[in-house]
Each structure stands twice: as C-alpha cells, then as structure tokens.
Amino acid sequence: MHPDGERVLLEEEEIRKRVRELGEQIAGDYAGKELLAVGILKGAMIFLADLVRFISVPVFFDFMAVSSYGKSTGPSGAVRILKDLERDIEGCHVLVVEDIVDTGLTLSYLVGNLQSRRPASLKVCTLLDKPARRRVDVVVDYRGFVVPDRFVVGYGLDYNECYRNLPYVMVLRPAVYKGGNLNV
Ligand code: PRP
Ligand code: 7HP
Numbered sequence: 001m002h003p004d005g006e007r008v009l010l011e012e013e014e015i016r017k018r019v020r021e022l023g024e025q026i027a028g029d030y031a032g033k034e035l036l037a038v039g040i041l042k043g044a045m046i047f048l049a050d051l052v053r054f055i056s057v058p059v060f061f062d063f064m065a066v067s068s069y070g071k072s073t074g075p076s077g078a079v080r081i082l083k084d085l086e087r088d089i090e091g092c093h094v095l096v097v098e099d100i101v102d103t104g105l106t107l108s109y110l111v112g113n114l115q116s117r118r119p120a121s122l123k124v125c126t127l128l129d130k131p132a133r134r135r136v137d138v139v140v141d142y143r144g145f146v147v148p149d150r151f152v153v154g155y156g157l158d159y160n161e162c163y164r165n166l167p168y169v170m171v172l173r174p175a176v177y178k179g180g181n182l183n184v
Pocket of ligand 2 (some may be wrong): 061150151158159
C-alpha cells in the first residue's frame with residue numbers, strides 16, 4: 001500500500017468485481033436502448049473507463065467538469081460548470097457517472113441542471129457513497145460501495161490531485177491533510 005495510506009478500503013479485485021456487476025445490471029436495465037454516459041471529471045474518469053467495458057448496450061460518452069467553491073472548509077453548495085457537455089441531451093437516456101457522493105451538493109446541482117435539458121431519462125451511478133456526510137437528499141440509482149466517513153483516495157479519487165492512479169481505494173492518513181508532507 002502507498003505509505004500515505006492508513007488502510008486499504010477496497011482492493012483492486014473487489015472493485016473490479018463490483019464494477020462488472022454494476023455494468024451488467026446497467027446493461028440489463030437499458031436493454032434495447034442507447035445510453036449516454038456523462039462522466040464527471042476528473043474523479044470519475046477511471047471508474048467510467050472500466051464501467052463502460054462491462055455495459056453491452058451502445059454507450060456514448062460525454063464529460064462535465066464542475067468546481068465547488070469553499071471545498072477546503074467544507075462545500076458551500078455553490079457549483080460552477082468548468083466544462084459543459086458537447087452535445088444536446090434532449091431525448092437521450094443519460095447516466096451520470098460519479099466517483100463519490102459525499103454531501104450530495106455536486107450531484108444535486110448536476111441533476112437539476114441536466115434535468116432542465118429534457119433528457120428521456122436521467123439516472124446516477126456512483127462508485128462510492130458516503131451517506132454519513134449527506135447534506136441534501138439525492139437519488140442514487142447505482143452504487144458500488146458505501147464507505148465510512150473517512151477521506152479516501154485512489155481509483156480516480158484524489159487529495160490535492162494526488163493518488164488518482166492507485167488501483168485500489170485507501171483511507172488517507174489524517175496527518176497527510178493536516179499539514180503533513182505528501183509522500184507521492
Ligand atoms: C468530488 C467528487 C464529486 C464531489 C462529491 O469532486 O468527484 O464530484 O467531490 O462531493 P459532494 O457530494 O460533497 O458534492 P472534486 O470537486 O473533488 O473534483 P475531482 O473529481 O476533480 O476530484
Ligand atoms: C470528495 C472526495 N474526494 C476524495 N475523497 C473523498 O473521501 C471525498 N469526499 N468528497
């Protein structure tokens with residue numbers, strides 16, 4: 001394990017197995033349809049790339065990047081679009097793909113924004129769900145794992161842009177984000 005980790009929360013094999021299950025479930029639910037997977041950059045990039053290879057119906061990709069203000073002191077709820085979709089989603093079956101739902105503020109904003117564009121359907125798939133920190137109710141249609149209220153990194157998730165490339169998910173040692181040195 002990376003030395004900045006306290007413990008591995010999800011091993012590579014466990015993630016792969018669950019991502020396969022999610023992909024197969026999604027393929028079954030969207031049988032006979034085309035799906036537009038909207039990845040939320042940057043965290044969802046690795047999950048999305050693995051997930052779509054287990055979805056056997058036609059999948060198109062698009063991406064959004066959003067930034068929440070005041071993240072360091074806790075999310076304020078304000079979300080800004082840094083990169084928008086390239087195409088109109090009216091009439092499309094849209095699946096938002098996230099790496100983690102924490103307070104729910106990002107997802108709540110995204111769902112409201114995307115719903116206003118009149119997709120045929122809109123669902124949400126997240127690898128990780130941290131319900132202990134929820135501040136707004138959001139509907140999650142597909143969830144990989146429920147995680148405890150700890151800061152986790154790896155498999156796309158970062159701290160200060162580090163650790164995204166780890167193939168597993170680990171709990172970050174608190175000393176790292178309480179002023180300790182990043183050991184990357
Ligand atoms: C993370 C994550 C979600 C959001 C979840 O994104 O990817 O989009 O935070 O938090 P919330 O439920 O409290 O709103 P982040 O802003 O860290 O960007 P990143 O994906 O580029 O790491
Ligand atoms: C965002 C985020 N990014 C990485 N790890 C976590 O535990 C997180 N919660 N919200």
